[in-house]
Amino acid sequence: MGDPAREQEGLPCLEHEQATASPDEAPGAPVTAPDPEVQWSAARRAADSRRMRRMRIIAPIMVLLAFLCWVYTTHYIPSPSMTPTLMPGDHILAMRSWIAYPNGAIPKRGDIVVFLPPEQPGTPEGYYSTVPEEPVSTNAVDRLKEIVARRRNVEVWIKRVVGLPGEVVQIAQGSVFINGRELDRRYYNRQPDAGPDYPYMFGFLPVQLGADEVFVLGDNPLDSDDSRFWGALKVGSITSKFVRVIFREGSNGPNARKARSEQGQGG
Secondary structure, three states, rough: OOHHHHHHHHHHHHHHHHHHHOOOHOOOOOOOOOOHHHHHHHHHHHHHHHHHHEEEEHHHHHHHHHHHHEEEEEEEOOOOOOOOOOOOOEEEEEEEHHOOOOOHHOOOOOOOEOOOOOOOOOOOOOOOOOOOOOOOOOHHHHHHHHHHHHHHHHEEEEEEEEEOOOEEEEEEOEEEOOOOOEEEHOOOOOOOOOOOOOOOOOOOOOEEEOOOEEEEEEEOOOOOOOOHHHOOOOOOEEEEEEEEEEOOOOOOHHHHHHHHHHHHHHH
16 A cells, blocks of 8 residues: 555645646547638648749749740751761750840851841742741731741751951952951861852952851851852841750751651652
């Protein structure tokens, strides 16, 4: 048996605990069901919190992607006109001209630029497209679809700048001369031809560039449609500046096979 004095000392403490215990903690007390509205509010606050955390992650990524799409563009190289720098099947990254050449800045010598090709007979001024001309629709949605389709099929070319505004360019004996001095070979790696078949060169005659014109050549001048054929390039026709090769698809990649298939069907 225990000490009666100690048992009596413990009784007041037990009575005090029972007196201060909450009804929910009392033995045999009924369990109160949680309020559905309180639960719904808590769940909604938790969902909103998760949504805000996701937006804090996604929003900067979307802004970055939109900025990159606005600043950069990509192109596919279908021809050997820029070999060995750019090979057929290369996919390249280019910086749009409004960033590469802000406020009408002039390209530097040696820049590889992407531009709208010279005007072709029967095409609207300042525009060249592989999409045939069609009657203009009066429906706003149809007009928007036509614009999108044309922009997707706009053809652009890519060449290297060798002559700058105000300079006199001359090609003679397989060399390029700028204002009477031979251009450094690092700006072109093969001998460009010049002869009667090149309308804007006429053999050894020099070409005077205007204040808004540059002279462009392909790095492979033996297989390049460049300024030797159609003259100086207007700076305003430049759409972007080459940055780097993203990846090399190769001459037997899907785009090349598709082009050969279309040529075979067309022939």
